[in-house]
Amino acid sequence: MLNNYDRIAANYDRLSRLIFGKSIIRAQQALLPFITSPARVLIVGGGTGWILEEIARLYPSGLAIDYVEISSNMLDLARKRDFKGNQVKFIHASIEDYVTQVQYNIVMTPFLFDNFSHERAHVVFGKLDRMLKNAALWLFTDFHIDKSLNRIWQKALLRSMYIFFKSISHVEADQLPDMPQHFANNGYYLTFETFYFGRFIRSAAYRKSGDRSAVPAKNKPLVENEDR
Structure with a gap:
């Protein structure tokens, strides 16, 4: 399975x-x-579920969380986490196969899109977008290649990771999809951005606009942090 x-x-x-x-x-x-809080939250690809405990430290109740994970072993580990008074529904499925009528206030995609080919990233982005209410928040974290800096070590590390995970986990991708462009093309507004590990890891908060004809503002990041 991919x-x-x-x-x-x-x-x-x-x-x-x-x-x-x-x-x-x-x-x-x-x-x-x-x-x-309160909010209905979708987490896609949360892995071992440690993020549920981090969320519960800030919001011990009031959240209804749907936790979608393709790995059954990851899901077993996530179920053992202490998520306090929050309601968590664990769903063993790929996001491509996940079907729901729920509309979410928040979606989190931690290190999800680096797994996908450009074509699949486009499909998954569109599916998640349709699950979000207007003005919903998309919390995005993933690897990042800063082309302006031309840091060769970033490309070398990313290539090594793809080779490793392709053999272990059948990861289909061999390069990162252009996610900032997906957000820009679909009317999302960048409200926060920060970087870690020599700008190799990017975290961003995007707000969904209800007006598909709107042009996202070319705003600067609210916060930019370099954690070496």
Whole structure:
């Protein structure tokens, strides 16, 4: 199965810390203050579920969270987390196969789109967009290549990661999709942006506009942080 991390689930968090230290965690923590409670939240590809405990520390109740994860082993680990008084529904499915009539206030996609080919990223983005209410918040974290800086080590590390995860988890992608362009093309407004690990990891909060004809403002990031 494509993009399935079952084989590495038990060691995934340990491996990420070995390579990135706490940058993976901090990049996602930076977006949590933008959540408001009560809210209906969709988390796609949350992995082992540590993010549920981080959310519960800030919001111990009031959230209805749908947790969609393709890896059954990751989902088993996530179920054991302490999410306090929040209501969490665990859904074993790929996001492509997930069907719901629910409209969400917030979606979180931590390190999701780096798994996808450009074509699949386009399809998944459109599907998630249709699940969001107008003015909903999209909390996005993923790897990032800063072309203006031409940091060769970023490209080398990304290539090494793709080679490794292609063999272990059948990851289909071999390059990052242009996600900022997807958000811009669909009327989302960047409200916050921050970088970690030498700008190799990007976190951003986007607000969905109800007006599809609107042109997103070319605003500067609210906060820009460099965590080396």
